[in-house]
Amino acid sequence: MEIFAALASVLGDPVLLGWVFLAAIVGMIVGAIPGLTASAAIAMLLPLTFYMEPLPALAFLYVIGKSGRYGGSIAAILFNTPGTAASAATQLDGYPLARQGKAGKAMKVATISSVIGDFTGEILLIVGVAWIATIALKLGPPELFAVYFAAFIVIGSVIGKSVTRGLASAALGVLVAMIGLDPISSTERFTFGSFDLTNGISLVPLMIGIFVLGEVFAQIEERGKTTEMVPDGDDAARNGLTWAEYRPCIPHVIRSSFIGSFIGMLPGLGSAIAAFVAYGEGKRRAKNPDDWGKGALEGVAAPEAANNAVSGPSMAPLLTLGIPGSTIGAILIGVFLIHGIQIGPTLFLTSRDLVFALFACGLIGIVMYGIIGYYGAAFVGRFITRIPTKVLYPVIFLTSFVAAYTSRGNLFDVYVMVAAGFLGWLMRKLDFNPAAFVISFVLAGGAEEAFRQALLLSDNGLMIFVTRPIALLFLLIGLAALAVRVRSLNRQARAVALEDA
Amino acid sequence: MKRREFIKTGVSAAAIAVGAGPALAEWAPRRPINAILPYSAGGGTDALARAAAASADGILPVPLVIVNKPGSSGITGATEAAAARPDGNTVMVTSAGSFLLTSMLRDTDVNPFDSFQIIAQIGNLTPAVIVPANSPFQSVQDLVDAANANPGSLRWAHNGRGGFHHVAGQSFLNRNALQAQDVPFKGGGPTRAAVIGEQVDFAFVGIQQAAGFENELRVLALAAPERDPVRDDVPTLPELGFDYVPVSSPIVFFAPNGTDPEVITGMEAALKEITETQQFADLMLERGNVPAFLSGAETEARLRQMQVDTQPVIDALSEQG
Known part of the structure; x- marks a missing residue:
């Protein structure tokens, strides 16, 4: 096994280990700062790596990507702000936990789940890199659309109590995703002649607005009613994590790790989608689905395992085919180019040692951020939850403005965030579903592109989705999930009717 | 080092x-x-x-x-x-x-x-015409013959409408009175992957995209007046006698x-x-x-x-x- 040789050589190189350690810390910090995503940090640090040897440079950025995905969960749990898009699903249960004073517990669950997910993905990558690449190659636009379709339906289970309002929220998300340039013809849609809108609405300011500003507005409204966010009491009982508490999370973590790894293999889907799919699937299969969204530890474990599991397998299509599975992947391609390493099927012949050393650094990086996160994040969590609301919310309010601006350095994004903030507040007030809105916004863009590419391939014939076996398989999975869901809804409705009678 | x-x-x-x-x-x-x-x-x-x-x-x-x-x-x-x-x-x-x-x-x-x-x-x-390695098209002439035999049946990829690869490809088709359906992908990497995965019949992408993929792709021609200094084995479209627009x-x-x-x-x-x-x-x-x-x-x-x-x-x- 080459990976053991690579591990041994990496462990014997203190400078390299230093870079990996630094990356684990930098990634966690930037991931935890709302708006400053891991991909933005990598883009900023990219010039620094030009002067490094290829392996430390790649390992540094690769591990930042991993620990950044994890770091996003810290902000999601503490501030209801997804530090990265990938952690937007984590906040659905993470933030309610924090409000119950269990932030430390939630963060420990997030850490363990991220580490397990990341490890699963990395091992799958190391074992099956060539095989993953072959699969990725077979997936054209029709298959990708079928996967999006299945994802839409599986995620539908987070839509909440009112199906009509949930669907309306999702439809609104699709509508907002339409703004900007048409993905195929590059003509403008819903831009109303505004130049800024030709670029579409970006995800980061939209999310910050909907989740953070919306929450701040809701808090302003409730001012005076609830003064104390954290009830007094024994910290250890609320923030320690026992095996009995984590055990129910294990099946979710295992399932989510594989969901995340699979989505990572598919080019272009990315960790945000993996996290939402894992959350939806977890909730659907959970023994306690009613607790999800109100502070279930499983609801933190599932998306966190999935979003980190994406990291490893997404390297397979990246390294062998040059298809980035994520923004971070796109930047890593640049790093390979800058260092004169030609990405492609021959990479494993020409730079085999380098690639396996990189994977080894990935494994070591996971252990490092896991240990730092487990002890460090809990400490930060205890500290933050002691800050009174009237101090915390103004700080969050200001931070969200900085975060929206820094993501692209564009003032227009700040306006988007403020508008989204009012929208998020209104949606909550009128019982619409902000999560469904954001998820369908994330999915709609890619789904539309894949759908229309498929139709161009087939002369506008819909049969292309049925005649290609992999596409058909995913369409059937989606339809089966839909049938199961309709049946359980009907049963619930019947049960309610019986009670009424 | x-x-x-x-x-x-x-x-x-x-x-x-x-x-x-x-x-x-x-x-x-x-x-x-x-x-x-x-x-x-x-x-x-x-x-x-x-x-x-x-x-x-x-x-x-x-x-x-x-x-x-x-x-x-x-x-x-x-x-x-x-x-x-x-x-x-x-x-x-x-x-x-x-x-x-x-x-x-x-x-x-x-x-x-x-x-x-x-x-x-x-x-x-500079854009080049590439096909998958298993493609039946060994030359630009094969490609043109297939397009003429069955107008509109071929699919070709590029990295976005209005980009220079798209305009280069469409100009080539127009000048030679050919019809083929274009399928835009986002960026050069995904376009190349669509060719390798045989989702499309051919593509117009930068000739640099083919580096390292010699066993997966075949470069048929370069859409430029002179040969590429690095890939000088690839003929140009004018050399092969095809009309084109240098984009x-x-x-x-x-x-x-x-x-x-x-x-x-x-x-x-x-x-x-x-x-x-x-x-x-x-x-x-x-x-x-x-x-x-x-x-x-x-x-x-x-x-x-x-x-x-x-x-x-x-x-x-x-x-x-």
Whole structure:
């Protein structure tokens, strides 16, 4: 096994280990700062790596990507702000936990789940890199659309109590995703002649607005009613994590790790989608689905395992085919180019040692951020939850403005965030579903592109989705999930009717 | 190890060049020069611009900093660069072919001629016709025959409508009276993957995209008047006797309108020196490319010619909506 040789050589190189350690810390910090995503940090640090040897440079950025995905969960749990898009699903249960004073517990669950997910993905990558690449190659636009379709339906289970309002929220998300340039013809849609809108609405300011500003507005409204966010009491009982508490999370973590790894293999889907799919699937299969969204530890474990599991397998299509599975992947391609390493099927012949050393650094990086996160994040969590609301919310309010601006350095994004903030507040007030809105916004863009590419391939014939076996398989999975869901809804409705009678 | 040597040779070459270059005398920048690059980090244009920035060490007395401002197919960054204070501290480096075509197709507020002064060209990206390795098409003639036998049956990929690969491909089809359905993908990597995965019959992508994929792809022809210096085994379309429109994308430095002519000439001379360094040549070669310097006036003439040549295709595309 080459990976053991690579591990041994990496462990014997203190400078390299230093870079990996630094990356684990930098990634966690930037991931935890709302708006400053891991991909933005990598883009900023990219010039620094030009002067490094290829392996430390790649390992540094690769591990930042991993620990950044994890770091996003810290902000999601503490501030209801997804530090990265990938952690937007984590906040659905993470933030309610924090409000119950269990932030430390939630963060420990997030850490363990991220580490397990990341490890699963990395091992799958190391074992099956060539095989993953072959699969990725077979997936054209029709298959990708079928996967999006299945994802839409599986995620539908987070839509909440009112199906009509949930669907309306999702439809609104699709509508907002339409703004900007048409993905195929590059003509403008819903831009109303505004130049800024030709670029579409970006995800980061939209999310910050909907989740953070919306929450701040809701808090302003409730001012005076609830003064104390954290009830007094024994910290250890609320923030320690026992095996009995984590055990129910294990099946979710295992399932989510594989969901995340699979989505990572598919080019272009990315960790945000993996996290939402894992959350939806977890909730659907959970023994306690009613607790999800109100502070279930499983609801933190599932998306966190999935979003980190994406990291490893997404390297397979990246390294062998040059298809980035994520923004971070796109930047890593640049790093390979800058260092004169030609990405492609021959990479494993020409730079085999380098690639396996990189994977080894990935494994070591996971252990490092896991240990730092487990002890460090809990400490930060205890500290933050002691800050009174009237101090915390103004700080969050200001931070969200900085975060929206820094993501692209564009003032227009700040306006988007403020508008989204009012929208998020209104949606909550009128019982619409902000999560469904954001998820369908994330999915709609890619789904539309894949759908229309498929139709161009087939002369506008819909049969292309049925005649290609992999596409058909995913369409059937989606339809089966839909049938199961309709049946359980009907049963619930019947049960309610019986009670009424 | 290799890199270190490049840097060493690059620096020493640069030192000699500085000693010999009198052109810089009149222009002495004091603050770092920010070059706005309107695409995201890690792309093809980004790689070339960063190669230039790395080679500028020693030639320019201040650092050349690449600032990525992606969005709206490169227009977001261009708009910002055009509005920057014309003091020589802010310039733009971009894929000028894409910039020109996008500004023609979308009638944007900024365009290469009215909003900027052209400093110089440092490199070039050229489209090529590629097919999957298992494709029955061994030559461009096979491809043309298949398209004629069954008009509209072939599928071809490019990296976005209105981009120079799309316009190059569509011009080739139009000039040879062929019909084929285009399928746009986002960027060069996904386009190449669509060809390798045989989702499409052929594609127009940069010839550099084929480097490292010799067993998966076959390059049938280069859409340029002369052969590629790196892949000189690939014939050109005119060599094979096919009509085409030379659409390529020069990598060009632009300065906002109103920049002091002395600054422009100084920068033009500095860029010339940068493209002549061994380090720049080596960095370019790693990307399957070679330096290609053109003065500001030559670059402008080239872009104007491209504007005239591509106008019919752009008009046809605009009508389709």
